Amino acid sequence: MNKLNNLLTKLSLPLIISTPILTVSCASYDYSKLKSERPSGFDYVPKIIDQSQIKTDKIIESILNQQFKNDEVGKTEFIKSQENNELLLQELAAISKEYSRSMKQETIAKFNDFYTKNWMFLLKNIDKLTWKYTNWWTLEPKGNAKHSESFIENLDNKEIQNDFKFTNNYLDKLEVGDESRESPDDVFYLKKDKLIIRMFITRQQGTKKVIFDKFIYFPWARNNNIAIKLISDIVHNAIIHHNQEGYNSFEHDLVVNYGLPELGVLILGDKNEI
Numbered sequence: 001m002n003k004l005n006n007l008l009t010k011l012s013l014p015l016i017i018s019t020p021i022l023t024v025s026c027a028s029y030d031y032s033k034l035k036s037e038r039p040s041g042f043d044y045v046p047k048i049i050d051q052s053q054i055k056t057d058k059i060i061e062s063i064l065n066q067q068f069k070n071d072e073v074g075k076t077e078f079i080k081s082q083e084n085n086e087l088l089l090q091e092l093a094a095i096s097k098e099y100s101r102s103m104k105q106e107t108i109a110k111f112n113d114f115y116t117k118n119w120m121f122l123l124k125n126i127d128k129l130t131w132k133y134t135n136w137w138t139l140e141p142k143g144n145a146k147h148s149e150s151f152i153e154n155l156d157n158k159e160i161q162n163d164f165k166f167t168n169n170y171l172d173k174l175e176v177g178d179e180s181r182e183s184p185d186d187v188f189y190l191k192k193d194k195l196i197i198r199m200f201i202t203r204q205q206g207t208k209k210v211i212f213d214k215f216i217y218f219p220w221a222r223n224n225n226i227a228i229k230l231i232s233d234i235v236h237n238a239i240i241h242h243n244q245e246g247y248n249s250f251e252h253d254l255v256v257n258y259g260l261p262e263l264g265v266l267i268l269g270d271k272n273e274i
Helices: 002-037 051-068 072-081 085-102 105-117 119-124 149-157 178-182 228-240 244-258
Strands: 129-136 163-165 173-176 186-192 195-204 207-217 262-268
Touching: 051 072, 051 119, 051 173, 051 186, 051 195, 051 207, 085 105, 085 262, 105 119, 105 207, 105 262, 129 207, 173 228, 178 186, 178 228, 186 228, 195 228, 228 244
Parallel strands: none
Antiparallel strands: 129 163, 129 262, 173 186, 186 195, 195 207, 207 262
């Protein structure tokens, strides 16, 4: 009897083992058959998630929330005002043409007014814009704290990067400036490649506004890894606290690591004027 049981067990094992194999084989066959019978034009295309765009959208949303806080109506109205690309491009093109002809301070004031009213449009269309050099970025003297004479004298011998154009609209990061704690305004630093935008969110006439304080470009940096914290610390020490340490760090840390920074404006280039 035991022999019979052993024999039955041995005979049944191949059948049990082979069953999943047959099932998989049939499944593969059915899938191939279905695939061959599927009409053309219905191939599955996997959705590609653009992480850089997601990060950029989060940065813009963060600025919006800082500006409007709980004012959802104001936020909605502002977003709607930024959607008329053609009209805003025409306005920026007119200011850009005026600046190209005269390069006067009055025109820069018009740029700044446009940036404040249309900062979201500006950031979302930054690939259409050209950064154009205006002057070297240095720190103004504060009391006895100031740049060294040799540093200022050497500026005349430095090569200038006159303009730069962006290839995409992606933003890298947004950080709160250390000086915010001792400022009536919220200070932020927005990074895009080798460009750092120092910006305020300030209350003027009862309404919070986004003001682009400086467009700081590092044309001679070896890569895009520019430390916002270093810049913020320098401004905090030099401009807020009038410490010589801030000026020394500017010359010996910032310039040595990233090259001499330039200031400029964002204009609409010739190819994009309409």
